Amino acid sequence: MSDDRPAGEANSRYDQARYIENGEYEPLLSEKDLTRVEIGSGEGDGGDESDGDGDDSPLPDDLTRDTLELPELSEPELARHYTRLSQMIYGIDSGPYPLGSCTMKYNPKFTEDVAALPSAAVHPDRSEGSVQGTLELLYRLQDYLGRIGGMDAVTLQPPAGAAGEFVGIRVAAAYHEHNGEGHRDEVIVPESAHGTNFASAALGGYDVVSLPSDDEGRVDLEALEAALSENTAALMLTNPNTLGLFERDITEIAEMVHDVGGLLYYDGANLNALLGRARPGDMGFDVMHYNVHKTFATPHGGGGPGAGPVGVVDDLAPFLPAPRVRERGEESTSGDPIYERFEPEHTIGKVHGFDGNWLVLVKAFAYIARLGDEGLADASASAVLNANYLAEQVEYDVPYGPFHHEFVASAGEQDAADVAKRMLDYGVHPPTTKWPEIVPEALMTEPTEVESKDTLDRLAAAFNAVAGEDTETLEDAPERTTARRIDQTSAARTPRLSWQSLSE
DSSP states (O other), rough: OOOOOOOTTSSSSSGGGGOSTTTTTESSOOOHHHHHHHHTTTOTTTTOOSSSSSSSSSSSSOOSOOOOOOOOOOHHHHHHHHHHHHSSSSTTTTSSOOOOOTTOOOOOHHHHHHHHHHGGGOTTSSSSGHHHHHHHHHHHHHHHHHHTTOOEEEEEEOHHHHHHHHHHHHHHHHHHTTTTTTTTTTEEEESSSHHHHHHHHHHHTEEEEEEOBBBBBBBBHHHHHHHEEEEEEEEEESSSSSTTTTOHHHHHHHHHHHHHTTEEEEETTTTGGGTOOHHHHHHOOSSSOOOHHHHHHOOOOTTOOOHHHHHEEEEGGGSSSSSSSEEEEEEOOOEEEEEEEEEOOOOOOOOSSTTOOOHHHHHHHHHHHHHHHHHHHHHHHHHHHHHHHHHOOOSBBBBBBOSSSSSSEEEEOOOOOHHHHHHHHSSSSOOOOOOSSTTTEEEEEEOOOOOOOOOHHHHHHHHHHHHHHHHHHHHHEEEEEEEEOOHHHHHHOOOOOGGGGGOO
């Protein structure tokens, strides 16, 4: 059957019809809709005054336009443009990404394949009876995370690590309020804590009490004792801390916090160092969040979908967000468990849509299930080994130690930001800079468990090459990248989000 539409009728209302035969077309749109199409495409009288029936547009004049201006490119031009852009951008698939504390882990492709399975495309509004497989996966992931962290109950709702922190703080607040101790209005945060802890505590309505480190970079017990009081709601702790140091006095710290009625919060940012070897719950922590991108190799959210599950001990379980998933206590006709959603007794409510970011959780589940206990323990061992090996190879001063999954070197007389820019010229991504402030001109470095010895040697060579360069060279860097130094403040505050703005 041929399409013998009249010549020159491309983009006409023939394009809005279905070919029948003998040159006849059946309209797919009504005459009213076709008029709207023609008006919207620049034909007719405009589009800012009429919708085809003579009625005024429901949109204000400043939000309507007569034409739709789009860039005119052929397919080869478009394909080559995006391929060229991909080659200009450095990512975790390009090479090592040793951002300390951010933990930019390589994302294994098999988890993407699992998340792309048609059976994973489940609408969350379906009945519980028709999504038993989905609920079982969520239930098993809650169990996995609980056992990994030594927690009694887990919620999967929070959509990112920082959101998990906020949920943990809200759960702690609800717990204290329920027990008649709403007067507790302080959260203690060590200066070696993960950076978002201070903001999460403040956002939760608490006064933040900053805790200095001792000479070894760990929690100063005397300073902690002085900070603790009947007003203490919680101590937020990252262990190992952002210097890569394990808090050796953790059990004593937990006792001190609990003795004044406070809770101990575990920031899961550095759980990558402990997998299969130590559990926060066994150390005395009451509540924690898991960064699945840091620990279980899901993609880094970067403002997009992520996941930051929260685990708690039994006493705090009734306050977790709703819904959670549990076994109903009966079996189906085939003998399988039946799963259901439920609301904890004193829940703080819903903090995210449905069960959380489902496909991110699928990837975390797949990663944990494939590695198993032995694989998770191997991952943490390799993370610690890689960090300590790299720390030994760099010529910059590396205070403190021994380290776990990361270390913080000092650029000394050099500006750490300049060092980072110059490292780009050597084809590697630089570490986190200028933080934590405990180390002057900090170069916070985390190679993760996935990098080989050859890659670590290449990173060390880049560090050491920059260490021997003069100030002028560093200030002029980078020289070999697609873009030179950009105004990072303006880029963050006034981003250009349209191709049209390039002419401004």
